[in-house]
Amino acid sequence: MVFNSFSFLIFFPVVAIVYYLIPYRVRYIWLLAASWFFYMQWNAIYLLLLLYSTAVAYAGGRLLEKFRASGKSRICFGVCLALSFIPLIYFKYTGFIISNINNVFIGAGSFAPLDVPDILLPIGISFFTFQAAGYVIDVYRGDVEAERDPLRFALFVSFFPQLVAGPIERTKNLLPQLECRVDFDHEKARDGFWLMLWGYAMKVVIADRIAIFVDCVYDDCHEYGGVFLIIASALFALQIYCDFAGYSTIAIGAAQILGIRLMDNFDSPYLSGSVSEFWRRWHISLTTWFRDYLYIPLGGNRKGKIRKYINKLVVFTVSGLWHGAEWSFAAWGGINGLFLVAEEICSPLSKRVSAKCGALISSLPVRILKVIATFILVDLTWIFFRAQTMEEALYIISNIFHTDNWNALTDGSIFECGLDNKNFILLFLMILLLFFVDRCRKKGVQIRKKAAGLNLCLRALYTATAVVFILLFGIWGGTYNAEAFIYFRF
Amino acid sequence: MKRSLYPLIECLLVLALVTGLLFVTSRLVENKASYNKYNEFYKYGDEYEVLFSGSSHMMNMALPMELWKKYGIRSYNIGNGAETIPVTYHVIRNALDHSSPKVIVMDVFYAYSDQTVSDSTSEMAHAFFDEVPFSFHKAEAICDIFEDAQERWNYLFDFSIYHSRWNELTKADLFPEDAGLGGASILLESYAPAGTQTDPPELHEMARVPREYLMKIKELCDEKGIRLVCVMNPYPMWQEKRTCNVDFEKEMNEMGIEFIDLRESDAVDIYADSADNMHLNLCGERKINDVYGEYLTGIGCGGDHDPSDEIWKGRYEAYIRKKAMYLSGCDECVQLLTDLNDPDMVYDITVGEDAALTDTMRRMLKNAKDYENVSIATADVPDGDIRIRVRIRGADRDLVDKSFDL
Numbered sequence: 001m002v003f004n005s006f007s008f009l010i011f012f013p014v015v016a017i018v019y020y021l022i023p024y025r026v027r028y029i030w031l032l033a034a035s036w037f038f039y040m041q042w043n044a045i046y047l048l049l050l051l052y053s054t055a056v057a058y059a060g061g062r063l064l065e066k067f068r069a070s071g072k073s074r075i076c077f078g079v080c081l082a083l084s085f086i087p088l089i090y091f092k093y094t095g096f097i098i099s100n101i102n103n104v105f106i107g108a109g110s111f112a113p114l115d116v117p118d119i120l121l122p123i124g125i126s127f128f129t130f131q132a133a134g135y136v137i138d139v140y141r142g143d144v145e146a147e148r149d150p151l152r153f154a155l156f157v158s159f160f161p162q163l164v165a166g167p168i169e170r171t172k173n174l175l176p177q178l179e180c181r182v183d184f185d186h187e188k189a190r191d192g193f194w195l196m197l198w199g200y201a202m203k204v205v206i207a208d209r210i211a212i213f214v215d216c217v218y219d220d221c222h223e224y225g226g227v228f229l230i231i232a233s234a235l236f237a238l239q240i241y242c243d244f245a246g247y248s249t250i251a252i253g254a255a256q257i258l259g260i261r262l263m264d265n266f267d268s269p270y271l272s273g274s275v276s277e278f279w280r281r282w283h284i285s286l287t288t289w290f291r292d293y294l295y296i297p298l299g300g301n302r303k304g305k306i307r308k309y310i311n312k313l314v315v316f317t318v319s320g321l322w323h324g325a326e327w328s329f330a331a332w333g334g335i336n337g338l339f340l341v342a343e344e345i346c347s348p349l350s351k352r353v354s355a356k357c358g359a360l361i362s363s364l365p366v367r368i369l370k371v372i373a374t375f376i377l378v379d380l381t382w383i384f385f386r387a388q389t390m391e392e393a394l395y396i397i398s399n400i401f402h403t404d405n406w407n408a409l410t411d412g413s414i415f416e417c418g419l420d421n422k423n424f425i426l427l428f429l430m431i432l433l434l435f436f437v438d439r440c441r442k443k444g445v446q447i448r449k450k451a452a453g454l455n456l457c458l459r460a461l462y463t464a465t466a467v468v469f470i471l472l473f474g475i476w477g478g479t480y481n482a483e484a485f486i487y488f489r490f
Numbered sequence: 491m492k493r494s495l496y497p498l499i500e501c502l503l504v505l506a507l508v509t510g511l512l513f514v515t516s517r518l519v520e521n522k523a524s525y526n527k528y529n530e531f532y533k534y535g536d537e538y539e540v541l542f543s544g545s546s547h548m549m550n551m552a553l554p555m556e557l558w559k560k561y562g563i564r565s566y567n568i569g570n571g572a573e574t575i576p577v578t579y580h581v582i583r584n585a586l587d588h589s590s591p592k593v594i595v596m597d598v599f600y601a602y603s604d605q606t607v608s609d610s611t612s613e614m615a616h617a618f619f620d621e622v623p624f625s626f627h628k629a630e631a632i633c634d635i636f637e638d639a640q641e642r643w644n645y646l647f648d649f650s651i652y653h654s655r656w657n658e659l660t661k662a663d664l665f666p667e668d669a670g671l672g673g674a675s676i677l678l679e680s681y682a683p684a685g686t687q688t689d690p691p692e693l694h695e696m697a698r699v700p701r702e703y704l705m706k707i708k709e710l711c712d713e714k715g716i717r718l719v720c721v722m723n724p725y726p727m728w729q730e731k732r733t734c735n736v737d738f739e740k741e742m743n744e745m746g747i748e749f750i751d752l753r754e755s756d757a758v759d760i761y762a763d764s765a766d767n768m769h770l771n772l773c774g775e776r777k778i779n780d781v782y783g784e785y786l787t788g789i790g791c792g793g794d795h796d797p798s799d800e801i802w803k804g805r806y807e808a809y810i811r812k813k814a815m816y817l818s819g820c821d822e823c824v825q826l827l828t829d830l831n832d833p834d835m836v837y838d839i840t841v842g843e844d845a846a847l848t849d850t851m852r853r854m855l856k857n858a859k860d861y862e863n864v865s866i867a868t869a870d871v872p873d874g875d876i877r878i879r880v881r882i883r884g885a886d887r888d889l890v891d892k893s894f895d896l
Contacts, residue, residue: 006643186497422657460500464507472515477650 124164182259195253202246204474544597554672
């Protein structure tokens with residue numbers, strides 16, 4: 001069951017209504033049952049994996065608390081963490097590891113290649129594994145106390161709005177909320193519903209519309225010239241943003257209707273003036289997870305410059321591999337790491353320039369140029385992310401600047417990739433709206449708050465118009481594959 | 491008013507607005523084929539004494555407006571392309587919720603098929619289902635016909651497929667018009683059959699599914715006192731290959747259903763009156779309509795109606811305008827020749843002496859020699875091989891005046 005499926009549109013209101021109708025004490029059990037039911041819609045047997053992750057983290061937390069004073073806690077922590085990651089490693093990386101072993105030893109004469117197993121990746125495994133592992137680390141560090149109620153803890157790991165594609169919640173934020181009494185708050189629920197609507201608009205109106213064009217070009221990239229590759233790559237950057245941020249926004253809105261505040265996952269990333277700023281605004285829950293649980297334990301920036309650069313490269317390469325067991329993902333992460341290291345190396349120079357021409361650097365045209373430059377750099381790395389293989393990514397990069405077919409923009413051939421001119425116009429207007437919303441957000445202006453100040457009739461009209469707009473202009477129905485959220489495959 | 495009621499009022503208001511806006515937008519973006527076909531029927535359902543039902547073999551055959559003009563029969567053609575017998579059952583059941591005919595003439599071409607809906611053309615059932623008002627009957631019919639959940643959903647809430655039409659909307663979507671053909675479709679095409687089978691046909695038993703649904707249709711008609719007449723209309727492939735053959739005489743006798751087999755009818759010239767390998771063209775349609783007209787008046791239909799009825803007269807004039815629109819849109823000589831037996835049109839045809847007429851054209855012109863509305867002359871045609879002038883009877887200007895190079 002995905003957020004943009006008909007079944008979810010039945011499931012969620014039922015869950016929310018029952019949630020507020022039943023006694024407070026059993027609400028979390030209801031949410032847990034709903035969450036497990038939600039997960040079982042993909043493959044019921046994989047619920048065992050979720051239960052395994054929950055059981056390991058729960059038992060680990062209790063044991064760590066018990067052994068906190070003794071020397072056994074370190075061993076216990078290591079075992080718990082290893083046990084937590086075993087399913088993820090097995091399901092996600094077995095094929096990758098074996099095929100690399102084959103590649104390394106294939107030249108060694110008598111080496112018989114190992115069979116690469118075709119293992120179906122359970123949905124959301126990377127997300128709930130990291131959330132559970134984060135809890136174990138928090139308990140080990142003594143940042144939080146171990147949860148005693150196993151069902152409440154199970155809900156922390158399985159909470160359906162963020163179960164399959166995040167945000168990867170932190171123990172300190174989510175677990176205490178599951179213990180609080182929540183009464184229905186109409187204003188918050190309406191705000192949550194508006195958030196969901198914006199998430200749906202990002203997903204089905206923008207991302208899925210872009211996907212038609214991008215899939216057409218990328219699936220047959222050898223047939224298209226540089227102009228098509230440029231447009232498809234630029235649009236893919238927006239597609240992945242709207243797809244993933246759209247999902248996160250729906251998740252945050254749905255949780256808010258249930259009275260639970262999830263962490264923000266995106267904060268106008270494409271308005272960033274540098275790659276490091278981009279990573280502070282993109283997939284915040286994962287970036288901060290890696291920062292807190294990998295970068296800082298590796299030494300962070302406390303062990304000298306070289307070590308800091310190495311740590312950044314390691315973290316970003318691992319982050320790439322978290323996204324997918326392919327070298328192209330590792331390259332995507334590694335290149336982003338390199339950009340960050342380059343930015344660090346250049347920072348004394350840029351500080352000196354800023355000191356001398358501060359007014360110029362902070363002027364609007366220069367800021368716009370920085371945003372565009374950042375977008376281009378980030379977009380180039382997305383090519384590794386979208387391409388099916390490393391070879392395909394390199395082909396696109398080497399051909400993207402062969403722009404001898406500019407007439408594609410005027411002779412109508414651009415409209416032969418699945419989107420006609422009216423769809424392009426709609427897409428352009430929606431991208432402008434996206435930019436406007438992100439700009440408002442960056443400036444601290446919340447459009448939803450302004451809308452909430454309208455009178456009842458206008459508010460209702462605003463909501464109804466948004467619903468019908470999404471239904472009319474969204475890509476759904478017919479042969480549309482509602483399961484195709486990009487981040488589901490991670 | 492209590493402030494605590496505000497959230498509830500807001501929710502209800504949103505729901506009402508969403509419903510209203512969705513209703514308007516769904517009417518706007520829906521495919522108008524079903525509207526064009528059925529709107530007239532839903533408006534004037536009570537008036538019809540005869541309904542023609544079944545697959546494209548009926549949709550492209552019975553011409554209700556011409557039956558009214560010539561025989562005074564008030565009828566409507568509710569047939570649809572690729573309509574299987576189970577779908578026909580639901581079409582008839584729905585139609586009987588809106589009209590009370592005396593006779594239903596039903597084509598049974600799909601009696602050879604055991605499918606509830608034709609695999610390759612399942613989307614064609616939209617032509618019927620889209621305009622059926624949302625009801626329990628509709629949901630029941632959809633669940634009966636389609637097995638796939640997605641397909642059921644698409645038929646029940648067709649907005650899910652039509653919402654993407656927002657970029658195709660035209661003036662016709664904003665102001666849709668009735669097709670004006672009484673539900674029929676006319677084929678201005680020509681086809682030359684590959685030959686004629688003389689061997690006696692090999693007979694098969696009727697499949698289980700169509701038999702079951704034919705019985706349901708009979709029960710429904712018996713219950714409402716409606717005379718059910720099943721027909722097999724002529725189609726070229728029957729003469730060519732004896733396809734889709736069922737031992738109708740035996741099967742219909744067993745079921746107690748009246749049956750007329752027109753496949754070998756002398757009324758049509760299969761070499762001049764075919765539109766494609768499955769259907770007759772307009773000329774052939776008209777010839778079979780005379781067979782229907784004679785039969786229906788013979789069983790008491792039409793006679794007691796006043797052909798000068800003003801409303802029907804108005805509809806008939808609209809029908810002539812529609813035909814005129816089709817004819818003026820023809821850009822092939824043979825298309826115009828498929829309408830030579832049209833009593834509303836006058837044809838002046840000049841054939842060049844050395845014109846390279848096809849066998850089909852020669853046959854069409856030969857068949858037209860006896861028509862009082864067609865004059866054929868042989869003379870030089872300056873701009874081509876054949877010149878065709880068409881005028882609406884009584885009009886002083888030509889509707890079409892075209893010369894064709896053959």
